[in-house]
Amino acid sequence: MxxxxxxxxxxxxxxxxxxxxxxxxxxxxxxxxxxxxxxxxxxxxxxxxxxxxxxxxxxxxxxxxxxxxxxxxxxxxxxLASRGELNAVQQAFAELGAFQCGFCTPGMIVRATALLRDDPSPSETEIRAALNGNLCRCCGYPRIVRAVERASEIGRSGGGRP
Ligand code: FES
Ligand code: FES
Structure with a gap:
């Protein structure tokens, strides 16, 4: 240095x-x-x-x-991944194919990860509010929100890190 x-x-x-x-x-x-x-x-x-x-x-x-x-x-x-293991949000986005061009995906995943660390069981309204500043040009919001809900399920079942 x-x-x-x-x-x-x-x-x-x-x-x-x-x-x-x-x-x-x-x-x-x-x-x-x-x-x-x-x-x-x-x-x-x-x-x-x-x-x-x-x-x-x-x-x-x-x-x-x-x-x-x-x-x-x-x-x-x-x-966000640790030792090659995706976190719960990454797993859920991949599982549900919650992207089209994928340009917004990293930002969505990072923000959703922060949300689930603070609140492991957010409502759909809370998810939409948390992602309000993240825009998807492909308008894939329904599947993105569903992926965050799925990540919450994975986290609560002990199947992945937040
Ligand atoms: S590139 Fe930073 S908010 Fe759009
Ligand atoms: S998947 Fe294309 S901008 Fe969101």
């Missing part, structure tokens, strides 16, 4: 990235660290395609200057 680098904790690992120029967390994840599961949709905080967890809280990475991350822990969609 050189003097001009900054440290970030990403998916449990300490990573070193250039401190300059000032950029969004999304750019650093995608272009410095190759974590391209986090998508660039609007770049304006309106689509949720870039959702990651900062200390477990879902945020739009396109709206977070990397300077402001500090020592908070960053989790991207790549960090």
């Amino acid at each position: 050189g003097d001009g680098d900054r440290r970030l904790t990403v998916n449990g690992s300490l990573r070193s990235v250039p401190a300059n120029p000032p950029r969004s967390l999304l750019d650093v994840l995608r272009y410095d660290l190759g974590l391209t599961g986090t998508k660039y949709g609007c770049g304006e905080g309106r689509c949720g395609a870039c959702t990651v967890l900062l200390d477990g809280v879902p945020v739009n990475a396109c709206q977070i200057p990397v300077d402001e991350v500090g020592d908070r822990s960053i989790t991207t969609v790549e960090g």
Whole structure:
């Protein structure tokens, strides 16, 4: 690590990235660290395609200057699986085929993972409210909501990690 680098904790690992120029967390994840599961949709905080967890809280990475991350822990969609085992939300999306083009899917999965950690048994209304900031251009919402309900079932049956 050189003097001009900054440290970030990403998916449990300490990573070193250039401190300059000032950029969004999304750019650093995608272009410095190759974590391209986090998508660039609007770049304006309106689509949720870039959702990651900062200390477990879902945020739009396109709206977070990397300077402001500090020592908070960053989790991207790549960090949700553990030892090759998908988490319950990933399992449910795959099981139900809850995607068409898949562009919105990582953001949906990250945000739904945070929801189920806070509330393992959300109602459909609560799921729709939690995903309100995540847009699907393919309009696959019914199946996405069903997948989150299925992930809740998997989690409650002990069949997967949240
Ligand atoms: S790319 Fe970040 S909210 Fe759309
Ligand atoms: S599956 Fe295409 S944007 Fe959601």
